Amino acid sequence: MPTSTMDLVAELEQDTSLLDEGAKREIRRAILTAVCVPGYQVPFGSREMPVARGWGSGGLQVTLGVIGPTDTIKVIDQGDDAGVNATNLRRMIAFSTGAEPTADSREATVIQTRHRVPEEVLSKQHILVFQVPVPEPLRGVEKSVAEAARMHAEADYAKIWVSLYEDLVRNGLITKSGGYPLLVNGRYVMAPSPIPRWDVPRLHQAEHLNLFGAGREKKIYAIPPHTDVAPLAFDDVPFEVEHAPGARCQLCGSDDVFLVDAGTDGGYVCSDTEWCTRVREKDADLSNHRDHAPLDLLPDPAARMAQGADVQPWVPPARVTGGPEWALRVTGIGKVHGAGGADAVAGTGPEYGTAISPATRAVVAAWDVSFDVAPGEALGLIGESGSGKSTVLSCVIGDQPATAGQVYLAGVDDGRTDVLRLPDMARRKLRIDGMAVVHQDPAEGLNLGVTAGGNIAEQLTAAGWRGFHAIRRRAAELLERVEVPLSRMDDPVRTFSGGMRQRVQIAKALATDPPVLLLDEPTTGLDASVAAGVLDLLRGLLAERDVAAVVVSHDFAVIEALTDRTVVMQLGRVVEHGLTDQLFHDPHHPYTQRLVAAARR
Amino acid sequence: MASVLSVRELRKSFVLHTIDGRTVSSLHGVDLEVSAGEHVALAGPSGAGKSSLLRCVYRTYLPDSGQVWLHTAAGEVELTGLPDRAMARLRGREIGYVSQFLSAPPRTGPLEVVAAAARRRGLDRPEAREAAATALRRLNLDETLWDVDCGVLSGGERQRVNLAAGTVRPPRLLLLDEPVSALDPANREAALDLIGSLTAQGVAVLAVFHDMDAMRRLASRVVLMSGGLAERSGTPDDVLAGVA
């Protein structure tokens, strides 16, 4: 029986490891989730490690989470067991876990790696743990973390496809080097840490488990065994691995491995030092290795663009008929900014001369607005700024939530489902091929840094197009149709004039032949002559494809040029509707008469 | 002959909210009948309501009361109460309206304008272009002008384009408002010939002409309007004798 506190304290050692048990459990839970949802980045409470974030803190946590004293650990950096980072991590892992260190992949059960998949073909005994500096494959095309998360959730990968398209257009080949974006299990796009493209095919239907740990960014993800892994590439432009013609390892003579520069004299050596040594020591299964080497993916400049000539023009599928008479039906749309909702409406509108609720001070931007549009018909929505017309349009589009009302599309459930009640994701998808929008400001509908063709490619890839040449052909057709010279197809839209940008925006909106087109002040901000040309173009396009169009404008000339019927709005309400020429020649409501008088002046 | 257009007790006035709410009356209860193959000309002083009546039939003006019946193959349709969309469709297919002025959109060529009208009346694209070419040729519009912007045409050329658009694949009812006012004598002849041939094809024509000769030559019947009412109806000679 101890009788001294000090003796007792000396007896009761406190456990010290790099990671407390609670953290390990958390990491294992994250790994399990990652294995269940291949390619999905699972957030985890990344702990600070005794290595800098970026020096493998994520990989280290994953390794510590899965390893036990009976495991054998191999650590490589750039393929090299003797790299400084590898050495540092190996001694730390071995010291704190009791696992046996090794440099032989065949003995290892856990291999922590930076930037390489070992040349040795791994099997089900292996867990390959990657150190990941940047886990987000979309970072290059989307800086907002929240937006990138939404894109993953909705499998909305058009932007990254556009970046590939732009790369091909600008450079004639895909220039993306290490860390090539992969589609995992047909669902999530994933960054495979910056491994070379050479290693990518070795993740597809692999026997081993791949775990990816990003400590700084606090993400864990996985490619489980027997999972489909496909590099993002257009169907008709082959994915290429690294290759230097005639290159062989100076040490072992291999030509079916990933080679790095041997020195400053132009030679090459194996990046995987273990493999290189074993080849020299005749301790390697060369034929199995060669079978798994991606020799079929060596660059072939002739094959890159070979399939362009055979592309047939796209014929839009025939419009479904037999549903309701209208293509778009809007009923009772209302939008109240501020408190009170529907209760704020009383006391507002044209008869009270205000849109501000006397009860709640809320702004009643629109209330009880209804209309429908049939295929081949264009409906105008006219009113001064502040009349609520753009609010109504943005509620219909879904850019802002409506306080009241419903929106139906003939193409969605035969017009029986209120599309405002659809989940956000489904509503956003509608914008691709159900209900396209042309904004007043082309910058809203276009990515100005992307080429004219690339902007159209965004719409087409979002709709599932994966043929580079088919996309180019369709883009060229559309640009031709909107009278943008084809010589400008591969110029960034930023270099275009306002009228030309608007034409590109229209071409993009029409890319997938949507049955409904919403136009918000499509020519406002353009010079009169340019505006006339755009109007003319629009009228032709609407007639050609039997589009149901809604045109919002403050300008009677625009409405007259494009529409058959018109709804007049004032202070958030519909005050009059009729045939467009009738409203212009025989306006009844005092407000419409003022508008017409102003237009005639 | 079968009636195509029946106008009953048609009244129209305008409330001018922008000018202290004044009311201006235009039609005071017009009754009118036009049959298939009949050419009815409206005569009377300016301000008598001739153009207003045409516009009320076409719904460019919305009548205050009364009815406008159009007798179509599918049955009778009352136009003043027809929903906007149905009216817009009916206009393209069944009713042509040729005004004094061409309201062609900018940067559109004559052939395109006329072909578009033909398409609205049910022709497919190649047929419509064919019909448009025939119509323009018949009105002697120089072929070199067919693809130029209508905005650069002379008044007479525009009027011919307008007339071609109104008469190509002729509709059941054609409303003409001073359709030849800007034409030189030679082209005027061709235009009047064309209009005259419509009645033979069974089109019902309701027209306003500035000049008596045209009226005498084309009209099966003249309706004299005065003060917003159809005062008298009869043969051109009967009615016009009193006027001129």
Added chain:
Amino acid sequence: MTEVMTREQRCGLLAEAETEELVALADECLTDGVPLRVLSGPEVGVIAAQVREPVLAERFLLGDVLACRAEVELAGHRGWSIRMGDDRAATLAAAVLDAEVQGARPRSARVEQLCREVARRRAERDAAEWAELAPTIVEFEELT
């Protein structure tokens, strides 16, 4: 300081006592050969400092405070202690002293006396601190 000391007050004061005095008194408590079981610790860990900020009255976690915790059973009575820092001996000793009082064992009064001593030192320190700070007050002319 004559009023009855609560267990929580005692815990707080023991958490502030010096290591030497805690260990010495705890060792004394153990001299009668009483059975002692260490139930947990002394374990160094952290206490997350939670704050309710005054603007929106929202809680947030400011950071962690290094702390040590121990729990013992002395003659069937449980003693518990927690203190800031990583002094495991002091923490274990404080837990023993807590159990001593809980069991109304012979040195209960000595423990309470130690607590009162700690409280006195605290008041002294407070006064000394104020003597240093008070001269740094910016004195404005009285508005009368």
Added chain:
Amino acid sequence: MGYSGARGGLEAILAAEDLVRRARDQADAPWAPTGQITARFRLAVDRVMGEGGIYHEPTAAAALRQAEGDPLEASHLVRAHRTTLPRLAVSEPTDPDEMIVLRRIVPAYRAPEGPQLLGRTTDYTGRLLEQPADRPEPQPREPRDVRERTEGQRRPGRFLDLLRKLDLVTDQRRRDDPEPVDITRKPPRPPAARSAVLSSMARAETGGLVAMWYRSILGPDGHVHEVTMGEIRHGRLPLRVRHPHTGNPVDVGEFRVTEAEAIENLDGPDEDRTKLDVGYGLCFGHNERKAIAMASMDIANRRFGRSGPLEQLLLLTVDGLDSAGFLEHLKLPHYVTFRSIVERKQAMRVVAETSAVPAVRLADQFAKEF
């Protein structure tokens, strides 16, 4: 037994490590005990406690010594140490009104409730470099008549409460009391609760947070006013936990914090422009720069965080370990990725040499068909 390579790296690493240890620990100078560092480098220690996210002066001091005085490296040592420790408890919600002030100034008001207490500061002292060869002689002190500290002097009324009394501040106090986000367990990603942003700022790298504040005022993408400081305090707060046997709160001890209130002039279209709003900053130790930047960025985040990039910036870019770690990883070998990059550059050259301008060629290919 197969391949057992791995030479080279280890010896170099051990030698480099040894070089540091010898130069640092065996330098020709008296040893700097932990007490030396906490007494003489108080503000550096406080900064490491705040950025390391763990309050314990001796630990922070030891880390500073081991890191050769690099505060960020010291924070890293502290954080990695923290990773090895279990969480014993979450404290009872501390009310900052309980702070016993050691310094308290109210810039916005000449004579607030309670004292303008300067405390330990050189804010109002000329920054003249002193280079004493040895420990300076203590200055003789006039004995002063100090009256007992009043409650108002210990815990002066908060300036925010004065604003509330004057009905000058929008009252947004929440009644729903959401659980605070623990950013050390759940990585905060926008959109996040305000508690996550506050925690993120509380352990931000001081320079990083100050730079973000400055950028928000002067940077081309900023839109934050230069706010008025309502109040700045340095003082002690009680650490209180539930007693596991009685369920009652126990005061475990005190920790020092710096607190700031920033007053913002509301002028947005949807804001009550007749009122002011207040941002809040609180961090471990004595670090007024950080508390002030935090208070300003709290109000900026509440006003503009979601409509622009600010929330993401505060959650993801101000942590010193994150930013410095990412920067330092650039020192690691990258010859595999570099080779991959070079290979593509070479392939691009081949394309450029074998065809004129590829882009135009592609467009032309289709142009012929129309």
